[in-house]
Amino acid sequence: VPLSAEVLFARAAGRLSRLAGTGGGTTVPGKLLWKLDPGAVDRLAARLPQGSALISATNGKTTTSAMVARILSPSLRLAHNRAGANLVSGVASALLSASGAELGLFEVDEAALPEVARRLRPRALCLGNLFRDQLDRYGELELVAERWRAAVVDLPVDAQLVVNGDDPQVGDLNATRPRIVFGVDDPRHSSEELPHAADSKWCVRCGTPYAYAAVYIGHLGDYRCPACGHTRPPLDLSAREIQLNGLESVSFSLETPEGARRVELAVPGLYNVYNALAAASLARALGFRLDEVVAGLEGFSAAFGRFERIALGDRTLLVLLIKNPAGANEVVRTLVAAGAPKLLLVALNDELADGRDVSWIWDVDFEPLLGGLERLVATGERAAELALRFKYAGLPSESIDVVPELDAALDHGLELTAAGSELVALATYTAMLALRDLVARRGFVRPYWEEAAA
């Protein structure tokens, strides 16, 4: 079967899936094409005149690639899996739906990276961070790191590698190849100590605990091994003079070989500074100028479901995605810095995309929220487990409402929210999709596949 016939057939299937109302159809065409002919993905990607750029990380893939898209899209037509379908089938779907694209921009699942990189032969690869995440699906961190090392070795010789130097595992990847290294350089924003769930705290070379001059997020920071001297590599792009503005925004000085520029991001938190650094570094690797980078970053609002404010009549709903300890810790930190909410809705599901093992919630440092928290609405399939997490953290049982059904929980949360105020909701991936779906059916937000196509 010729490629063009396969493509037509797979696209038609995606439209059918949407018409049948079974979902966004964002991965249906790709899955079909993948079944028909796995090699078709390689050939579709090879047609892109400007090649492909890949982004992988435990945390920040979707936001980073959305930022890069914002920087690149004034100059290039992109094939981009913006709704976060990041397995081979999702990449295939994005390739199928973007006819006339010049460059492929794909976020890629950590475990899927070796295969996607082998098939797409990217011209640039950006690697952000490795944290413990869904151990039931990904296995131990070291296994993912091993796969990444192999993927980096197999990159085309002229491919550009962009790495986060603040992560010891990632910063050590292929240190002999020319790379762009980014990191944070602002010890005023250092945590006092490594968080409970810090992962790569032992020297990647000799196993001795690192000494940190600054700890920014999880085990990300300015590290040095006191035994063998392994240290954070020199930074090509860095963020200095970071100014956190609660839940609203963050600004920083972007230091590059081309000079320094003040960047005002419309999304909050130190973790978004890392996402912006990754995006800026990748855009530079693709040949974009500092002006274009800054304009793109400042024009960025929020990636799908990561940090979304939805107006629901006279109240607003703020949805924040949580999916692993390191990411959730940053969400908590950002919330607390903005003044911890008195009422919180937290939705915990245990589907495959959330991780079937929910033990990770016990590694999240929710405790800083407890100072101001008066009521928790625990929802989702594992609502009771979530209630236990907060009960054993010290929140009185009387302050916890367990409402497993999401729509009932949302109604309950909104009832408890005064008119003109905001309900803060933390949700795992499928719970976030369900929550969005719920408010979409109530007519407050567009379904994500419409946004993805917009």
Next chain:
Amino acid sequence: VSRIVVGHLFPDYLNIYADRGNIAVFARRAAWRRHELEVRPLGLGDEIRPGEHDLYYIGGGQDREQALIAPALEAFGEPLRAAIDGGAALLAVCGGYQLLGRFYRDRSGDELPGAGLFPLHTVAGERRMIGDVLLECELDPGLRRTLAGFENHAGRTFLDEGAKPLGRVLAGFGNDGESGYEGCRAGRALGTYLHGPLLPRNPWLADWLLAQAIAHRTGKPPTFEPLPDEFEAAAHDVSAARAYARGGRY
């Protein structure tokens, strides 16, 4: 009122499956019964003095971290055994459970010696055993209770002839995916693959271990008033239903 001392083995290295949840349950449930509880970390370079601790806890780590502490843990074997013979209790979860056996044989056939506290050995397998699990235990004769948790292990654990398991597998893989048993019980020392963490959704086991610890400290077993455990019961039931619906089977 008595003060319970918990020895937490290698908390910096072995904490991969939310082990601090188990510690939080010990601490809160002791406090709700008006007992003081102190957790003392036991790490590299520390010494175990039998009698000092009433309860020991050891969790699981990644392979790399387990290898970093394995020699130190092996050296803890003897004082740990003396402490338990003297009446202290112990809970070992996942990697800690494996490391307290006689040895762990990896894929290449090399044997990592264990602390020898549990009469068992573990052999690395090809397939990981991942999923929800439900066990039935009888720690006190005639009293059958269930434990619900999550397992994720490539090691297949084999009990020595005559060794006692912690429980019978109702749903899930268990020690080796075939025997139908899970964990090991050597008196007041319990080992298991179940995390989740284990104790929040199975508070009866936390209370059983706390009772052993208090008996060690005061010389007489306590009588605990029941606590309101509605969330715990609900979480147990969801976890148990998951084990029946999608727990692992060979």
